[in-house]
Amino acid sequence: MPLSTSRMLSVDDLPGPKGWPLLGNLPQLTPARLHRQFDSWCDEYGLMYRVRMAGQRIVVVSDPELNREILRNRPGGFRRQSSIESVMDEMGSNGLFSLEGEAWRRRRKLAMPAFNATHLRGFQPSLEAITERLRQRWEDRSPDDVRAELTRYTVDVTAKLTFDYDINTLEQSGDVIQRHLELIFPILNRRLGMPFPYWRYVKLPDDRALDRALAALRQDLTAVIARARTNLPEQPTNFIEALLLAQDGGEFTDAELFAEALTILIAGQDTTSNAMAWLLYHLAGNPAAQQRIREEVAQIPSVLDRQPYLEAVAAESMRLQPTTPLLAMEAIEDTTIDGVSVPAGTWVIVNVRHAGLQAQNFSAPLTFDPDRWLREGPGNHRPDTALPFGSGPRFCPGRGLAMLEIKSVTSMVCRNFDLSLPPDAEPPSDRFHFAVIPTGMRVNVTPRTVP
Numbered sequence: 001m002p003l004s005t006s007r008m009l010s011v012d013d014l015p016g017p018k019g020w021p022l023l024g025n026l027p028q029l030t031p032a033r034l035h036r037q038f039d040s041w042c043d044e045y046g047l048m049y050r051v052r053m054a055g056q057r058i059v060v061v062s063d064p065e066l067n068r069e070i071l072r073n074r075p076g077g078f079r080r081q082s083s084i085e086s087v088m089d090e091m092g093s094n095g096l097f098s099l100e101g102e103a104w105r106r107r108r109k110l111a112m113p114a115f116n117a118t119h120l121r122g123f124q125p126s127l128e129a130i131t132e133r134l135r136q137r138w139e140d141r142s143p144d145d146v147r148a149e150l151t152r153y154t155v156d157v158t159a160k161l162t163f164d165y166d167i168n169t170l171e172q173s174g175d176v177i178q179r180h181l182e183l184i185f186p187i188l189n190r191r192l193g194m195p196f197p198y199w200r201y202v203k204l205p206d207d208r209a210l211d212r213a214l215a216a217l218r219q220d221l222t223a224v225i226a227r228a229r230t231n232l233p234e235q236p237t238n239f240i241e242a243l244l245l246a247q248d249g250g251e252f253t254d255a256e257l258f259a260e261a262l263t264i265l266i267a268g269q270d271t272t273s274n275a276m277a278w279l280l281y282h283l284a285g286n287p288a289a290q291q292r293i294r295e296e297v298a299q300i301p302s303v304l305d306r307q308p309y310l311e312a313v314a315a316e317s318m319r320l321q322p323t324t325p326l327l328a329m330e331a332i333e334d335t336t337i338d339g340v341s342v343p344a345g346t347w348v349i350v351n352v353r354h355a356g357l358q359a360q361n362f363s364a365p366l367t368f369d370p371d372r373w374l375r376e377g378p379g380n381h382r383p384d385t386a387l388p389f390g391s392g393p394r395f396c397p398g399r400g401l402a403m404l405e406i407k408s409v410t411s412m413v414c415r416n417f418d419l420s421l422p423p424d425a426e427p428p429s430d431r432f433h434f435a436v437i438p439t440g441m442r443v444n445v446t447p448r449t450v451p
Helices: 031-045 064-072 082-090 101-115 117-140 146-163 176-192 205-230 239-246 254-284 287-299 308-320 399-416
Strands: 048-053 056-061 078-080 326-331 335-337 340-342 347-351 417-420 429-433 435-439 444-447
Touching: 031 048, 031 056, 031 326, 031 347, 031 429, 056 064, 064 347, 078 082, 082 176, 101 117, 101 239, 101 254, 117 146, 117 239, 117 399, 117 444, 146 239, 146 254, 146 399, 176 205, 176 254, 205 239, 205 254, 239 254, 254 287, 254 308, 254 399, 254 417, 254 435, 287 308, 287 399, 287 417, 308 399, 399 417
Parallel strands: 056 347
Antiparallel strands: 048 056, 078 326, 326 347, 335 340, 417 444, 429 435
């Protein structure tokens, strides 16, 4: 189904960087800087251009209207790159994130009720308890690496809420499940970036370690699933129980429950912790914003309620640094994008970061200004161009939980601490690692006297 028919060109007619014989543009693409390279080429070649990688044609789209149309045209017209589903399936974590077509539709119908507001309210006491641990830890010792500390926090939250396992990495280290999770994410990222699936033929030491970690996690989660099926409560205390209680017109197999639980554990920790780290960094450079959050949470203490200014701070931080700036799609059938003929199998990279940093969409786009999300009046403000959780039918189902974590940590930190930037600190950089990870980030976290 065409997205636009104003003209008709082929992918090869699009502008784009000149590549090498056979390898195409692959030598120019550093994995850790992939998002920045795509932004730079967008500035040079326009909102839609082509890239070649070892024979694979790729269309990169940064136009916000076309991006939304592509994301709406799922799962019928576009899918995630087929390699993603293949790799996740091998790991036993082929869940809502990576499933496609009818399999995704069935799983979504079964799983989505588990993400509803009622279940999130039931998880709130556990979230508060883990957030209090973080407060106590930072009261006792100012964190050297805020992002690493927030990753510990999100691992604790996702494990507790997924299958009621209290890892408690905030107060101890060396947990076996934590070590398993630390193995999975980097190897997953590496496999997704490989042009050839070597691990299916030759296992490196990291690949064998991954197999052992997945087998151990499967054993642990299988036991949790068996207990949940035997003693299912009326109100869920964790995600697996919520999935079992939410089934309507179908039933999860144990393998499907494992896949969904593992998907949440993998996807829920780095993306949310990175988003929180960037947010605290922006607040550290803005004491007035910290004070406004303190005043708001004093009046609206529950993160389950609307907290307009805190939510505006989160939206502004994610506009500047979305943790998933690139969405890797693949055309399922021959189609057109803005009149460009796109054959089935063509990779389509949806760049959701670029539009949020353009002056035609946001006035003073590089300035951290949460008030832009609250005021009406002159100036450009197009919130529909910032898509930190995606868009369309495959909008991130974990958005509600992620926002609860972000609001819980931010309100706790502003109530109990002062954030500041070290005088000699350089601005942080970032690297693309499936999600975008901040690097070199330094933030002072100082306990404050609370009246």
